[in-house]
Amino acid sequence: MAQPQITADTKMGDIMDALPGARRALFARYHLGGCSSCAFSNDETLAELCLRAENLPVDEVIAHLLDSHQHDLAMLVEPVDAKTRLDSSAPPRLIDIRTREEFEAVAVPGSEFFTQELQQQLFAGDPATVVFLIDHTGRNALDMVAWFRGHGLKETYAITGGIDAWSRDVDKSLPRYRVEME
Template identity: 60%
Template sequence: MAEATTSMVDLLAAYPGARRALFSRYHIGGCSSCAYRDDETLAEVCERNEIGVSEVIAHVLQSHEVDKGMLISPTEVKAMIDDGKSFVFMDTRTREEHEAVAISGSEFMTQERQQELFGTSKEDDVIVLYDHTGGRVLDTCAWFQGHGLKGTRGMTGGIDAWSNEVDKKIPRYRLEMD
């Protein structure tokens, strides 16, 4: 639970979309003039920005509920594949990661493909995005939804969860920045 004494690093771990929520509403954390340290508490950040802690907590929690609606589990994606459902399955990792290991049937997301989807997809077309561990997919999912593609979902846990929960033949790996 988010509390005034929660460190920013713990807040972001518990609520992955909190960085986006804080920046979009309060312009906190998006640039050097409004940045915060990982070890700062939520209360310290709010005090410096002259914003009430309870207001910020309420916004982070509300945003988190919205974010949960954008997520889909690896087993749900696998069921869609098994059921023959039509959807776009896109890998948002780097080209090197995609070329090293990818989920069968997924495609690498290029800027050209992204723009094509923005221009040709219908609002409710299903697009499933995945990354390495699920840490960044919410932001990309929100970007797609913000461009009108409301059927976009982000796969929880990324390809790492897919390897654990769906296909153990997919090699797991660790990045230095994870």
């Protein structure tokens, strides 16, 4: 995967699209983007955000974002590769972290809906268990992977692009959908 091109003039929405873990990386190091007091808009440029955030050095922030992205890539699995692993003799567990309504409307066959009980079972189980997480578009799964790994499940991965990419690249019979937010 090619390294995304980010400059001072790149809009934050474009950065969020190019680097799925960018919000987590910005919040962890600079306390940006995690709450209403440090939020940014999709139309704000990286330079504008850095200026507003006590004049952070833009080049340093770009380097941090790109380093974090390289780290995140190791926690991702492409849908086609995930399908191959799921069809193997020792398949990973496929955990769906979307809402119950989304899961009940459309789900990857064999996936398990993420509940509190399943979480407790996973965290108390074998730390070598391989787990694939799937969400709608891949935006939330990467953060959940970091959380799972932080709880000892070091072999947890996010399916790139979520169920939307799965329905495009693996199983075209699964309907694609959009979530409307009010």
